[in-house]
Amino acid sequence: MTTPNQADVEAAASAIVDAFAATDRDRYFAAFAPDATFVFHTEPARLDDRATYERLWDEWVASGWRVVECTSSDRRVQVLPGAAVFTHTVDTTVETADGRESYRERETIVFAFEGDGLVAVHEHLSPLT
Template identity: 45%
Template sequence: MTDTRTAVLAAVDALVAAFGRHDTKAYFDAFSPAASFIFYNLDRTLQNRAEYEAEWALWETRDGFEVRGCRSTKRNVQLLGDVAIFTHAVETELSISGQAMTNYERETIVFARQTDGRWLAVHEHLSAMPS
């Protein structure tokens, strides 16, 4: 189980690091093409990775969105066979239209072990941190 937990956390760390440096290719490669996404600041569920990639591109072009850093704390992994549920608190430094800001949020990411042994994210749910 420790090896499995280590593998899941390695997948988490790669995903968070790619997000934190605004490396869209590495970030989106950490998700299954069929992954779904629920974000508190959107009025709909993104049903797959392609929808999220399109939304991200819109944020970049319309809003000047850029991730400048990301920190993950209060991390927890629940293992359920070939599925892992990862929860954490996330602090994101970003820029919108050139204005720096920091978001404090909670996030759940569900990972599934692929047939080749890799762990890919299959669902992400982001919530605002309660005040």
């Protein structure tokens, strides 16, 4: 079993953050496995696969939502055989039909090898006050 290196995990996480910051749906979701799970404090239930999150994303965009800015700080990578855990603080500003909203959250992304590269298999956001 291959153990990912820190640089590859950092690059995979940065690709997710960059795609999210650009509201680039295709590039963002390409970084997640089809069976990835998502736990967001803003949603009433866990999202059990990428398709469910994609539908939610489409609803957000249709309602006027888009990301204005997203930055990552306080990064930490923990590597394991075949996987890695990436944690960071994420500051996000979004535009909605009701105006701009900003959030500071803690995020965990779990990566695993799929084929020749890393893919996100779980994402968890918690509010940071």
